[in-house]
Amino acid sequence: xxxxxxxxxxxxxxxxxxxxxxxxxxxxxxxxxxxxxxxxxxxxxxxxxxxxxxxxxxxxxxxxxxxxxxxxxxxxxxxxxxxxxxxxxxxxxxxxxxxx
Numbered sequence: 001x002x003x004x005x006x007x008x009x010x011x012x013x014x015x016x017x018x019x020x021x022x023x024x025x026x027x028x029x030x031x032x033x034x035x036x037x038x039x040x041x042x043x044x045x046x047x048x049x050x051x052x053x054x055x056x057x058x059x060x061x062x063x064x065x066x067x068x069x070x071x072x073x074x075x076x077x078x079x080x081x082x083x084x085x086x087x088x089x090x091x092x093x094x095x096x097x098x099x100x
Contacts, residue, residue, distance in 0.1 A: 004078045008047040013072030
């Protein structure tokens with residue numbers, strides 16, 4: 001399933017990351033392992049958004065642990081889908097009950 005995953009570093013974690021090589025080596029490993037469709041950063045804080053296709057709970061947990069340990073915060077996972085699938089789901093739901 002496709003997820004938008006966001007995470008942000010604590011001030012302490014961010015400072016520690018910046019003292020070293022910065023976030024580049026971690027993001028390279030993340031990209032190699034999970035092959036995200038997109039990675040965006042918020043220019044006003046240490047906050048990133050990743051769009052990634054995860055196969056199941058084990059991959060979700062793996063990414064959650066990696067991001068938590070790296071950033072010092074728990075990431076937020078939001079399932080996302082293209083509009084075509086949304087329309088299919090809505091039409092199927094209408095077979096069960098009509099919207100108010």
